[in-house]
Amino acid sequence: MSYQALYRVWRPQRFDEIVGQQVITTTLKNALISNQTSHAYLFTGPRGTGKTSAAKIFAKAINCHFLKDGEPCNECETCKEITNGQLNDVIEIDAASNNGVEEIRDIRDKAKYAPTIADYKVYIIDEVHMLSTGAFNALLKTLEEPPANVVFILATTEPHKxxxxxxxxxxxxxxRRxxxxxxxxxxxxxxxEKHVEYDEQALWxxxxxxxxxxxxxLSxxxxxxxxxxxxxxxxxxxxxxGSVTKGLLHQYVTQITDHDGAQALETMQNIMNEGKDGQRxxxxxxxxxxxxxxxxxxPEMVNVEITGLTTDELTQLGTKxxxxxxxxxxxxxxxxxxxMRFTTHxxxxxxxxxxxxxxxxxxxxPSQAAPAGEVEDARVDQLQQQVVKMQAEIKQLAHNKAPVATQKATKKPRVNTNKKEPKVNLTKVYPILETATKEDLVNLRDLWGDMLDMLTVPQRSMLHVSTPVAASAAGVIVSFEYSLLYQEAADDTELLTMMHDNLEKLSGSARDIIFVSKEQWPHIRQGYIDQLAGKKQAGETTNEDQLDEEQTESEENNTVQTQKDDKIVSEAQELFGEDIVEIKND
Known part of the structure; x- marks a missing residue:
């Protein structure tokens, strides 16, 4: 037989052999002994902590007729067949490659049939978080009303999904880890057990x-x-x-605590020249x-042998x-x-x-022999020095209030050098407004955060101050808080393409995307309402109600923002004085 990896040969076959999960294994054994097993289990945790091994041991134990203290005997035919993966009543499924609705429906249909040999039919679904939404929905009904003699064990490293x-x-x-x-x-x-010579430091x-x-x-x-x-x-x-010896680490840490950057750089270079990994x-x-x-x-929490240092060295570094x-x-x-995660240097x-x-x-x-009173006195002196420094800075600010006020009075007004905002193509905006609904707008705002996460970091930062203000099944109008970002976004064809593709993936339908500035949007909306006035008088159906709701909502938001701004200004004037605070409207 060909060589097998250690983690396969020494895979636990009993609950007692699972390392570091005593609480879980004890709970499962007691449930088996008292016949109080559930129809569905969820095993979560980091990789390599025993989730799948525990699932297989549980499948053996629940079907073993010679159970002893909650442990499978591993000698009967049922235990041997489960260990070798040959029992048809214990089904292992990799959800990463079988994550569709059809696969789960097949499980649901077959689960209705009684087990052929074993007492229980056990489904072990590994990496269950990879299932699609439809597959989860198909699995939900089976978990809610499970067939008799069927147990589901779901294993995952990402339970939040x-x-x-x-x-x-x-x-x-x-x-747990x-x-x-x-x-x-x-x-x-x-x-x-393998009779292999080893160095304990190497095992650490x-x-x-x-x-x-x-x-x-084990790998x-x-x-x-x-x-x-x-x-x-x-x-x-x-x-x-790719690890570094404790001696080199000790040398490196000693040099940086001595503020000897040149020697520390030389030590670090020697470490890298040995082929060590930077992340490690x-x-x-x-x-x-x-x-x-x-x-x-x-000190009682540290195993000195693991650190590779002596007690004196640890004490010296700790008090240095x-x-x-x-x-x-x-x-x-x-x-x-x-x-360093994304660099090649x-x-x-x-x-x-x-x-x-x-x-x-x-x-x-302070040294361990220093009295507690001296330590407290040193801290009090340090705080007093900080208070004196702060008082001096406050006096300096008070002394400089008059010159600041004079400078403010003689300061020249700023000249707006921004480029003229690009014109909005109303022939593309009005068709969106004709079919816009509040429901479409709410749904699109729910998807907005997911769409932003699919963009690059610079693109996300540009759209951070944008929000959808009107939406229909055919398009969306996006308002920008600042004109400068609106101009940059309007000229960025790659950004428009990415947003269009991502929204289509999320919503399932293609939508036109129109950018407007915060200042332009009220005029565009009012112009559209005026245009619809004639149609409304003629008895035609219009979409004015939805725009009126958006206008009311926008006015309420502006009122709340104004109140917040006034409160901030008042607090600033109270804290620094009215002569120092200067209010600018950008």
């Missing part, structure tokens, strides 16, 4: 790189074993995971600083700078990590990161 109507008809179990300690112990057990590196997934940990372990010729060594684990370097650095902070505040500096460092690391970001970290400053942490 599942309709609440589905979730409310299931028993939900949230699988597996801790590094639990992954470490499981790998030690497997390597012991793998456990941290797996980020809470047992399957990921990395498989790679390390292959790379190092049936051994698990620290050097090879670092190479496979930042993750290792965050984890390293986390250990320092935890040891500084709660204040915790505020470490908090700033973590914030900086997170920012750079997000920016990570070394540039890492160099900027190093300079930023070397420039962080903070108040030194």
């Amino acid at each position: 599942i309709p609440l109507t589905i979730i409310s008809r299931t028993q939900r179990f949230d699988f 597996i801790s590094a300690d639990q992954s470490f112990e499981r790998m030690k057990y497997i390597l012991g 590196v793998i456990a941290r790189a797996a980020e809470g997934g047992m399957r990921d940990a 990395i372990l498989d790679q390390v074993i292959s790379f190092s010729n049936n051994k698990v060594e620290i050097e090879n684990a670092l190479l496979v995971t 370097f930042i993750e290792d650095l965050i984890s390293f600083i986390r250990d320092i902070l935890l040891y500084q505040k709660a 700078v204040s915790e505020e500096v470490w908090y700033q460092a973590i914030d900086t690391l997170n920012e750079i990590q997000q920016e 990570p070394d540039v970001y890492l160099e900027v990161l190093t300079i930023k970290l070397a420039q962080l400053t903070g108040q030194p942490v």
